[in-house]
Amino acid sequence: MKLLVVAATKAELSKVFEHFSLPNENFIQQDKFDLLITGVGMTATAFALGRHLNSSYDLVLNVGIAGSFDKNIPLGSLVNINTDTFAELGAENHDDFIAIDDLGFGKNTFNASYQLIDLPMAKGITVNKVHGNAESIAKIEQKFNPQTESMEGAAVFYACNSLQIPCAQIRSISNYVEPRNRENWQIGLAIKNLNNWLMDFISKQTK
Numbered sequence: 001m002k003l004l005v006v007a008a009t010k011a012e013l014s015k016v017f018e019h020f021s022l023p024n025e026n027f028i029q030q031d032k033f034d035l036l037i038t039g040v041g042m043t044a045t046a047f048a049l050g051r052h053l054n055s056s057y058d059l060v061l062n063v064g065i066a067g068s069f070d071k072n073i074p075l076g077s078l079v080n081i082n083t084d085t086f087a088e089l090g091a092e093n094h095d096d097f098i099a100i101d102d103l104g105f106g107k108n109t110f111n112a113s114y115q116l117i118d119l120p121m122a123k124g125i126t127v128n129k130v131h132g133n134a135e136s137i138a139k140i141e142q143k144f145n146p147q148t149e150s151m152e153g154a155a156v157f158y159a160c161n162s163l164q165i166p167c168a169q170i171r172s173i174s175n176y177v178e179p180r181n182r183e184n185w186q187i188g189l190a191i192k193n194l195n196n197w198l199m200d201f202i203s204k205q206t207k
């Protein structure tokens, strides 16, 4: 299986870089798997995938940390995002928001297409602006009822769906989506658990 791992930052895959002795580069091609570091956000992700994604890949795995709206998901635990929505793409209509699909300009939700990962499923949104305000959190929950948010997931699904390449997204929960309090974030734990899971997944795929 030819695997492409896609992450926003090297810091999120620090243990994987160390374990596989990977060079300090943003696009790494090797025998076991390829790795693409895109930079944070949808634009950087789309640009990086535009340069490097091609249909030779059997699976694209987007990995990273994420925030959770759902307080039943423990910090540091991993979820398999099966559907992801561009939550800010659309138009304000006074106090309401009209999503791009309701405006008639195409889809705002894209799905994972690789199902063989045994982790709890979750419904994600992708945002440019991390939520950190009680009013905007209540609004987005009412509109999309998401469990998690990241800044890249839907862009990866969009690109893979466009080229019909199987894709999955695994996120490790680093924080709850709440009025911003960086002291509550568990980034170290989330990154450790994500890296351990990914090393195990890669070793099983490449046995």
Ligand SMILES: O=C(O)c1cccc(C(=O)CC[C@H]2O[C@@H](n3cnc4c(=O)[nH]cnc43)[C@H](O)[C@@H]2O)c1
Binding pocket: 008, 009, 011, 012, 040, 041, 064, 065, 066, 067, 068, 127, 130, 131, 149, 150, 151, 152, 174, 175, 176, 177, 187
């Ligand atoms: O501060 C650090 O030590 C640190 C180390 C590694 C990564 C980070 C990031 O901030 C990564 C940004 C990445 O995280 C995703 N993310 C995490 N929480 C949320 C959230 O609540 N809402 C949206 N995105 C979130 C996101 O996909 C970014 O790419 C810091």
